[in-house]
Amino acid sequence: MLLVGGFCITALIYAPVLLLAVLSVSGNPLSGVPGDFTTRWYVQLAADQSWRAPMLRSAEIATLVSALCVIAALLVGRTLPRLRRGLGLLAFGFLLPLGVPGTVMGLLIFMYYRFVFGLHMGYWSLVLSHFIWAFPFALIGMLVATSRFDLGLLDAAADLGAPPWRRLWDIERPLLMPGLISAALFGFLLSFTELPRSLFVAGGVQTLPLYNWAQASSHTSHVPLIFCLNTLITLLSIAASAAAVMLLGRGARA
Amino acid sequence: MAARRAWRLSRALAQLGSAAGQTWLFAAVWLVGALLPLAIGLGLSFMRQRGLQIRWSLSLQAYRDLIETGRVEVVLRTASVAAGVSLICLAGGLPLALWLAKVARSNWLIQLVWICLTVPFFLDPSARTLVLRLVLGSGGPINETLLYLHLIAAPLRWLLFSNFAIILGLVGPYFPNMVWPIYLSILLIDDAVLDASRDLGAGPWATLRFTLLPLAMPGILAGLIMTFIPVLGDSVAPDLLGGGQQEYLADSVLSLSTTMNYTGAASLATVVFTMLGLLSLAALLLYRHASAGKAGREAALA
Amino acid sequence: MPPLLDAAGIDLSYGPVQVLEDVGLSLAAGELLTILGPSGSGKTSLLRVLGGFETPSRVERLQIGGQDIRGMPPHRRPLATVFQHYALFPHLTVGENVEYGLRVRGVGRERRRRKALLALELLHLPDKAGRRIQQLSGGERQRVAFARALVTEPLVLLLDEPMGALDERLRRALEVEIRGLQRSLGMTIIQVTHGRDEALSMSDRLAVMGGGRMRQLGDPTAIFERPSSRFVAEFMGLTNVVEGRLGAVGEVPGRVRIDTASGAFAGPWSGDTAPRTGQAAFFAIHPERLRLGADHACANHLAGRVDDVSYQGMRRLVEVDTALGRFSVSVSARDPAPDAGDATICWSAQDGAIGPLEHPS
Numbered sequence: 051m052l053l054v055g056g057f058c059i060t061a062l063i064y065a066p067v068l069l070l071a072v073l074s075v076s077g078n079p080l081s082g083v084p085g086d087f088t089t090r091w092y093v094q095l096a097a098d099q100s101w102r103a104p105m106l107r108s109a110e111i112a113t114l115v116s117a118l119c120v121i122a123a124l125l126v127g128r129t130l131p132r133l134r135r136g137l138g139l140l141a142f143g144f145l146l147p148l149g150v151p152g153t154v155m156g157l158l159i160f161m162y163y164r165f166v167f168g169l170h171m172g173y174w175s176l177v178l179s180h181f182i183w184a185f186p187f188a189l190i191g192m193l194v195a196t197s198r199f200d201l202g203l204l205d206a207a208a209d210l211g212a213p214p215w216r217r218l219w220d221i222e223r224p225l226l227m228p229g230l231i232s233a234a235l236f237g238f239l240l241s242f243t244e245l246p247r248s249l250f251v252a253g254g255v256q257t258l259p260l261y262n263w264a265q266a267s268s269h270t271s272h273v274p275l276i277f278c279l280n281t282l283i284t285l286l287s288i289a290a291s292a293a294a295v296m297l298l299g300r301g302a303r304a
Numbered sequence: 305m306a307a308r309r310a311w312r313l314s315r316a317l318a319q320l321g322s323a324a325g326q327t328w329l330f331a332a333v334w335l336v337g338a339l340l341p342l343a344i345g346l347g348l349s350f351m352r353q354r355g356l357q358i359r360w361s362l363s364l365q366a367y368r369d370l371i372e373t374g375r376v377e378v379v380l381r382t383a384s385v386a387a388g389v390s391l392i393c394l395a396g397g398l399p400l401a402l403w404l405a406k407v408a409r410s411n412w413l414i415q416l417v418w419i420c421l422t423v424p425f426f427l428d429p430s431a432r433t434l435v436l437r438l439v440l441g442s443g444g445p446i447n448e449t450l451l452y453l454h455l456i457a458a459p460l461r462w463l464l465f466s467n468f469a470i471i472l473g474l475v476g477p478y479f480p481n482m483v484w485p486i487y488l489s490i491l492l493i494d495d496a497v498l499d500a501s502r503d504l505g506a507g508p509w510a511t512l513r514f515t516l517l518p519l520a521m522p523g524i525l526a527g528l529i530m531t532f533i534p535v536l537g538d539s540v541a542p543d544l545l546g547g548g549q550q551e552y553l554a555d556s557v558l559s560l561s562t563t564m565n566y567t568g569a570a571s572l573a574t575v576v577f578t579m580l581g582l583l584s585l586a587a588l589l590l591y592r593h594a595s596a597g598k599a600g601r602e603a604a605l606a
Numbered sequence: 607m608p609p610l611l612d613a614a615g616i617d618l619s620y621g622p623v624q625v626l627e628d629v630g631l632s633l634a635a636g637e638l639l640t641i642l643g644p645s646g647s648g649k650t651s652l653l654r655v656l657g658g659f660e661t662p663s664r665v666e667r668l669q670i671g672g673q674d675i676r677g678m679p680p681h682r683r684p685l686a687t688v689f690q691h692y693a694l695f696p697h698l699t700v701g702e703n704v705e706y707g708l709r710v711r712g713v714g715r716e717r718r719r720r721k722a723l724l725a726l727e728l729l730h731l732p733d734k735a736g737r738r739i740q741q742l743s744g745g746e747r748q749r750v751a752f753a754r755a756l757v758t759e760p761l762v763l764l765l766d767e768p769m770g771a772l773d774e775r776l777r778r779a780l781e782v783e784i785r786g787l788q789r790s791l792g793m794t795i796i797q798v799t800h801g802r803d804e805a806l807s808m809s810d811r812l813a814v815m816g817g818g819r820m821r822q823l824g825d826p827t828a829i830f831e832r833p834s835s836r837f838v839a840e841f842m843g844l845t846n847v848v849e850g851r852l853g854a855v856g857e858v859p860g861r862v863r864i865d866t867a868s869g870a871f872a873g874p875w876s877g878d879t880a881p882r883t884g885q886a887a888f889f890a891i892h893p894e895r896l897r898l899g900a901d902h903a904c905a906n907h908l909a910g911r912v913d914d915v916s917y918q919g920m921r922r923l924v925e926v927d928t929a930l931g932r933f934s935v936s937v938s939a940r941d942p943a944p945d946a947g948d949a950t951i952c953w954s955a956q957d958g959a960i961g962p963l964e965h966p967s
Binding site: 205207210220221 | 710
Binding site: 053055056057058059060062063064066067069070073079080081082083122125126128129130132133136140143144146147148149150151152153154155157158159160161162163165166178182187239240242243245246249250258259262263265266267276277280283284287288290291292294295296 | 323324326327328330331334335337338339340341342344345348392393395396397399400403415417418419420421422423424425426427428429430431432433434435436438439441443444445448472475476477479483529530533534536537538539540543544553554557558561566569570573576577580584
């Protein structure tokens with residue numbers, strides 16, 4: 051019975067998303083009432099050009115952030131469980147940005163690079179701020195895989211005659227794969243939907259969440275289109291998260 | 305001594321080539337690139353700004369302005385909203401986490417809930433909030449239905465552009481932040497401990513109160529922190545559901561920064577950090593006190 | 607014939623902690639040597655040094671088949687290890703695990719599959735090649751680890767507590783099996799264990815380690831009957847120990863007398879060095895070698911009081927308080943339990959061991 055609260059709140063997450071999808075095929079989505087079903091908005095979306103550049107930009111940035119997350123999480127995640135000293139300090143340092151509200155972090159990153167280094171915001175600062183946001187999550191995902199990795203397996207492989215590169219390829223790579231994939235997914239998706247930091251460090255570059263936000267706050271004719279756009283993006287997000295959960299879940303049980 | 309130092313130095317150099325060395329190197333880059341920005345707020349907030357020029361001299365002017373323009377109340381108002389959201393999430397999340405970690409047996413159901421609790425991290429902030437505005441609006445389906453049923457005579461105005469709407473819009477998206485840490489901390493509790501408690505004659509409630517909750521406390525605190533902090537900085541819900549009638553933290557930060565009042569923005573960030581620091585300290589002391597009290601009780605029993 | 611494996615003068619330290627101190631051993635081809643010792647004695651560390659997983663701070667000599675392997679990385683050493691927790695690769699099948707050593711050596715698919723199957727058959731697992739590791743029982747995992755190590759045909763096989771995680775019954779069965787395999791294949795094996803009984807029953811030679819040093823190396827009977835130090839005596843179950851000084855030496859060859867606070871006892875000298883009159887010495891004897899009651903066959907007698915009797919199935923353990931402390935006497939459970947009260951302990955001059963007390967050097 052106590053679970054009702056939890057499920058209600060979960061419903062509170064998904065009801066708006068579901069309604070978004072339903073409204074995206076409704077005749078008059080701005081009324082908030084479904085009905086008069088049509089694919090008209092999707093057809094318009096396909097013809098519209100304004101969302102393509104931000105979408106492409108976000109995808110590029112997210113891909114870069116994802117790659118950075120994989121490399122950094124692999125480097126840190128592999129060594130962190132093996133460290134004899136400094137483990138707590140390093141973990142604290144890497145997870146600290148999670149303790150800063152998004153808008154405040156965006157502001158601080160902007161001010162730091164603008165006033166200390168005299169740099170102008172742009173593409174690079176989006177990548178950097180998204181990386182700072184996504185890396186702690188990627189690291190946690192990687193640590194799930196690396197902390198249960200038995201270092202004895204590398205000794206065993208060496209003992210059987212495997213040189214270092216073969217140990218990495220035959221033993222570590224397959225066993226750490228779930229962590230790598232989750233780091234890549236976290237990097238991509240968190241960057242792709244990042245808004246509060248981007249507000250400060252975009253420097254004129256328009257990402258998809260910035261575009262969405264601008265469209266949602268204003269009352270222009272584009273609004274029905276972003277219903278469709280976000281329905282599609284949400285479907286992709288759900289598919290990707292489901293894949294990640296299944297993968298990590300399988301890794302956890304093995 | 306000298307030989308020892310030379311040996312240490314050579315070890316340190318050799319370690320730079322190793323994985324551990326590279327990790328420390330990355331940690332140093334992280335410190336300069338990601339953590340030092342946190343210090344800039346503190347530094348800038350004590351500077352003086354005239355026009356668009358920052359003058360590198362100490363001053364408390366930014367803080368005086370902050371108080372005069374009522375920004376401190378903005379911080380407190382946002383904090384109270386965030387606290388409300390956190391408590392609602394805790395009330396709903398604790399039973400769900402407990403069920404997920406210790407009661408649920410069906411594997412696919414567990415995975416389904418996992419997925420449901422992962423997806424919100426990846427939803428577009430505008431997309432997840434946009435529809436609520438339409439639903440809660442005076443011409444929206446809720447008001448329409450209530451009017452149609454003659455339960456109300458006029459549309460409920462407080463549904464939208466109110467604290468209620470903001471809290472409603474924030475509870476959902478940040479709910480997983482609460483559930484995950486609690487879930488993980490409960491998952492780590494050995495079933496044997498709970499069995500032992502039951503075996504010693506504790507009923508389900510006593511087991512919950514004296515065994516499970518104390519052991520899950522780190523997770524609960526982590527969940528509160530992980531919910532409270534991002535909610536504090538959320539910019540979308542106040543913007544889309546608050547209607548701009550009252551200012552929230554994200555609005556203040558944005559407006560100070562767009563008017564290029566950087567010392568003001570920095571001092572606001574410092575106020576937020578101070579508040580977060582005090583809250584963490586209080587939570588830590590509370591936790592210490594609780595575990596010390598528990599140890600005392602146990603000693604008294606033994 | 608030169609030894610197959612020859613190691614001498616090995617020191618190993620983790621920071622300030624000295625784990626191995628001047629350790630050495632040598633091994634002939636086809637021999638099974640067991641390294642025995644309490645936990646923390648350095649026996650697993652020694653095995654890891656041989657395998658190449660630890661770099662010793664000093665090593666005088668380390669050769670296998672005449673080849674110097676000092677500084678050689680583990681993947682080049684002609685050794686194979688069966689690890690304590692087996693370290694089987696969880697993402698590979700049983701067959702792939704066994705094949706792994708051949709795969710990294712570039713052996714063709716057909717040939718390595720055939721060899722892996724042969725090894726699995728040898729260990730009675732012919733139909734498990736396609737299984738996942740998670741589907742195997744503890745005993746089966748242990749056999750797979752064995753097959754995986756055997757298939758690379760190492761010059762020396764290293765076993766790190768191979769029975770550690772198995773129950774008593776499985777352990778006995780595997781003991782016999784390892785011994786059989788070792789004899790039939792002519793394998794050379796170094797095994798590390800802390801189980802005294804399995805060490806005695808399986809080994810050609812025993813090495814007892816303690817505190818990072820090699821305490822005694824010899825055939826099982828010698829170590830069981832003639833421990834050369836108090837440490838080895840207590841570890842091998844000679845739990846009744848008294849200290850004293852040597853009396854007259856040389857009356858009977860190999861036999862000495864030890865003077866204690868409660869009279870002199872005769873017994874065999876088991877020290878490494880020649881005995882000297884007046885030197886500080888210990889006397890130690892197994893509870894099973896003691897008898898209750900005065901017996902004319904006994905050369906040594908000690909008076910005491912029976913304090914406690916505990917039933918152990920085949921045997922009865924009688925605790926006797928004497929002027930030299932508490933003695934444990936193990937008697938057959940068929941004999942009636944002794945009454946509490948005065949009793950005499952006696953033993954033959956051939957039993958027990960008298961050796962030098964170690965001086966702190």
